Amino acid sequence: QKEVEQDPGPLSVPEGAIVSLNCTYSNSAFQYFMWYRQYSRKGPELLMYTYSSGNKEDGRFTAQVDKSSKYISLFIRDSQPSDSATYLCAILSENYGGSQGNLIFGKGTKLSVKP
C-alpha cells in the first residue's frame, strides 16, 4: 500500500472558484501534514503545515486533517490564475523519537485556474 495517495488531476477551475485538493495516507502514526506548491521546473514551496487533526487557515488557504479517516485537504478560496501550479501534499515521517523527520510526498495535483 502506497503511503501517500494524491489524485494527479489535472484540475481546471474558473477564477474565483473554491478549489479542494485531497490526499489519503496509510500510516496512522503520522502527525505532521504539509502542503507545498510547485511551479513548473521549480522547487516545492511550503504553503502551510498542520499538526495532528484540525484546520489551519492562512489567507485564502485552509488546510484540514481528518486523522480518523487518514484524509488531508487543502481548500483555496477565491482562486486566482496565479494559483495555477502543482500542489503537493507531504507527510513527515518522524524518526529519532520525533526530533527529526523526512517528507513523504504525494504525486501532486496540477491545478489550472482560468481567467
Place this chain on the structure above:
Amino acid sequence: EPEVTQTPSHQVTQMGQEVILRCVPISNHLYFYWYRQILGQKVEFLVSFYNNEISEKSEIFDDQFSVERPDGSNFTLKIRSTKLEDSAMYFCASSTLFYEQYFGPGTRLTVT
C-alpha cells in the same frame, strides 16, 4: 527573505562520471536534506544531515552517493559514478524546525 540556493541549475554529464551538486542552505538552519524528482514522478527523500552527520537515508542513497558540509555554508551531494537513471531534479532543503523544510530551486541532472 532568505532562501536556499543551488548550483548549477542544470548539469549534463556522461554515464560513469562523478558529479557534485551544491547547495547553500538558509544560514541559521540546522537540518539539511536532499530529495530528488524524476520527471513525472513523486519527490523522493534521499538523505538528511544534522550535526555534521547523516541522520537518515533512503534505500535510493546507496554507496554511489555521499554528502558533505565542507564549511559553514555549503552542503553538497556527490554521485560517484552516474547512471542513466540518476537523471532527475535534485532538490536541497533546509530547516530550523525539522518539520518546516524549505526547498531550493533544484539542479536538473541529465546523464547521457
